[in-house]
Amino acid sequence: MDTPYDAWAASQGIDVVKGYGVANVYELPLKWWDRMGGHGVFINLQGTGYLDDAYVCSIPPGKSLNPQRHLFEELVYVLDGRGATTVWQGNGAKQSFEWQKGSLFAVPLNAWYQHFNGQGDREARLLAVTDAPLVFNLFHCEDFVMNNPYVFSDRFKGEEGYFAGKGRLYKDRVLETNFVADAIHIEPIAWHERGKGNRTIFFELAESTMGAHVSEFPVGIYKKAHRHGPGAHVMILTGQGYSFMWPEGQERMRFDWSPGSIIVPPEEWFHQHFNSGDRPARYLALKMLSRRYKLVPGKIKSDVSIKQGGMQIEYEDEDPEIRRIFEESCARSGAEVQMPKR
Ligand SMILES: [Fe+2]
Known part of the structure; x- marks a missing residue:
């Protein structure tokens, strides 16, 4: 095994999916996962840079997963079903909140939690993105990571309404909240610098160093195209299209997507998302990046041209082949190209 994290993941007795992307997270086969009390699979994609990882876990009909706490952060997206999660600190009061397909929340660091399936006739399925690789490889001690009594009361001390979903706009397009009821239908905010018609909303969840955002394009x-550090798990929520990913000066890799597809662009690889279908496309990104609790200083220049020291390729600077392929793809699906003239 390469790292302590890999050794721990292998010890869990479930499969580990590798590669650059997953065609459909709903179709991944799951195996019984004793520690969790449900069925699961790890997704450890090439582009994570060992900052973060993902896993899918299903909760059997009418059952709950085992209670747990851990020293890694965890963002949870509900792939399917309905249910509830109970969260508590030490001997403190428990509080519960309900979720359904499309809900997004974060488990406060090292708090106890337990997920319950609210339906007796079908399973519930969760996708989690965590920073477990980073934490396991720093401490390489499972007992310290999974059985640590420290209470991070600066993040969560059992406040009533912590998961009520009453967010506040922290700054432009950044919503501070601990629970997003429906990421599939939440209203994003215009962000034209990233492209015509683009709308995005960022989430800061549970005082975490991980973050999330939803982006929609017509x-x-x-x-x-843009590039940045590793570890952004991009999961398609709605629409049909494709993405290109490429290291500077090298050949593009193409990933066709539909709801449930996941890609993780590797560190400093350019990537670009194309809606070639007949309805708006929307994705959820789960990543090791918070705008409040930064790991590295400096402004995030994700919407500034590389010519101005930023991370983005403007339309007029891109390879003309990119526009040609897009027009061809739209013609095939019957979608009308709405791109500004070059
Ligand atoms: Fe990106």
């Missing part, structure tokens, strides 16, 4: 539109 029919006949593609976003500008």
